[in-house]
Amino acid sequence: MFKGLTNASVRLVERYLPDPFVIVMLLTLVVFALGMGIEQQSPVAMVEFWGGGFWDLLTFGMQMVLVLVTGFVLASTPFFRKILASLARMAKTPGQAIVLVTVVSIFAAWINWGFGLVIGALFARQLAQAVPRVDYRLLVASAYSGFIVWHGGLASSIGLLVATDGHFMEDKIGIISTSETIFAGFNLILVLLMLIVIPLVNRLMMGRPEDAVTVDPDKLAEEEETPGLKWERPADRVENSVTLSQATGVMGLVFLGYYFLVESGSLNLNIVNFAFLMLGIMLHGRPRHFLNSMQEAIKGAGGIVIQFPFYAGIMGMMIESGLAATFSQWFVAISDETTYPLFAFLSAGIVNIFVPSGGGQWAVQAEIMLEAGAALGVDHARTAMAVAWGDAWTNLIQPFWALPALAIAGLKAKDIMGFCLINLLVTGVIIGLGLMFLP
Structure with missing residues (x-):
């Protein structure tokens, strides 16, 4: 029955899910209409909100491009290829490959969401070469499914923000330690449940061997081959200089040491990208090898570059028109002390479809959520993490976040979202009940 449900979900998505760029255009029109219909905004005002917010994600968009490029470049070095290939050889059957990629991606995403996106997709490529009979769509979907734990992990933007001096809600809720959010018992139990349930669900979604959509392992291997050196020009000596790469990489490592040891800096997206970049330069050995890998990686960044401004425009309309606040208030109105964490989770999941940040x-x-929670007697920390988990939850069906992984894997959103939809339904029940009843 479970496999039948999975097959139906996959067929539904493959048939009706359009390209992610088409999705973002449709979402733009939906939010435009909702702003006029629900918030009574004029068409001119909605257009102003849209255009005004269109470029607000430029910095974040560039960060996401670098997540893809630097992660791909680092993982394509001989050093990391050997590590990922060695891990991939642990899997002897398609079922083992599915479970292994899920577990690795969950651990990686818990450490840092950008790290998890890249490592999961690259590891899926290695597993597809080690176990050619595995369904490549499910393999990549399994790698992406681990992303759901990121907001309960070390890089949780909400968990870290409310623990930071001077955050914008400090005058109302004070500083909330990570021991009450990221490292709280209920949150760690939810992460543990995801580590158990998601690999099991992914394994159960495996169909018959003859129905598996496989990929040619030789083709994947060819894409990762390093071109030979050229010595045709005097400039080739500089482009192939090992000394130049190592000197640059060492400077980067010195800065990272200073940042963590002297300034006591925390792990964030910029630092992850910087570390990936410097290590990639060093481990490729020669600037030319690094540049060849980078040129290969950048081919998949087109979707990120063109779609992020549209999502920024949607965010502008959602926020400025009042739609995001209205959605939140609807759920608050039907909540009580017990159900409030569940409805906070669900409201965040819905808002995340339109505001994927x-x-x-x-x-x-x-x-809105913190004040309503306090009025109902719900702890601020639980409210914050309910919103955090809701934000992470619907990322499973939000192509916005899947773009880097899909670019690395060479797939389209419709190839994996049918499997992700099943994960969304199963994990939604577990997370919602956990937020309500876990101590």
Whole structure:
């Protein structure tokens, strides 16, 4: 029955899910209409909100491009290829490959969401070469499914923000330690449940061997081959200089040491990208090898570059028109002390479809959700993490976040979202009940 449900979900998505760029255009029109219909905004005002917010994600968009490029470049070095290939050889059957990629991606995403996206997709490529009979669509979907734990992990933007001096809600809720959010018992149990349930669900979604959509392992291997050196020009000596790469990489490592040891800096997206970049330069050995890998990686960044401005425009309309606040208030109105964490989770999941940014979503929902939770007697920390988990939950069906992984894997959103939809349904029940009843 479970496999039948999976097959139906996959067929539904493959048939009716359009390209992610088409999705973002449709979402733009939906939000435009909702702003006029629900918030009574004029068409001119909605257009102003849209255009005004269109470029607000430029910095974040560039960060996401670098997540893809630097992660691909690092993982394509001989050193990391050997590590990933060695791990991949642990899997002897398609079922083992599915479970292994899920577990690795969950651990990686818990450490840092950008790290998890890249490592999961690259590891899936290695597993597809080690176990050619595995369904490549399910393999990549399994790698992406681990992303759901990121907001309960070390890089949780909401968990870290409310623990930071001077955050925008400090005058109302004070500083909330990570021991009450990221490292709280209920949150760690939820992460543990995801580590158990998601690999099991992914394994159960495996169909018959003859129905598996496989990929040619030789083709994947060819894409990762390093071109030979050229010595045709005097400039080739500089482009192939090992000394130049190592000197640059060492400077980067010195800065990272200073940042963590002297300044006591925390792990964030910029630092992860910087570390990946410097290590990639060093481990490729020669600038030319690094550049060849980078040129290969950048081919998949087109979707990120063109779609992020549209999502920024949607965020502008959602926030400025009042739609995001209205959605949150609807759920608050039907909640009580017991059900409030569940409805906070669900409201965050819905808002995330239109505002796919943890920090941006928290800026919209924080005041409404925290005040309502306090009035109902719900702890601020639990409210914050309910919103965080809701934001992470619907990422499973939000192509916005899957773009880097899909670019690395060479697939389209419709190839994996049918499997992700099943994960969404199963994990939604577990997370919702956990937020309500876990101590």
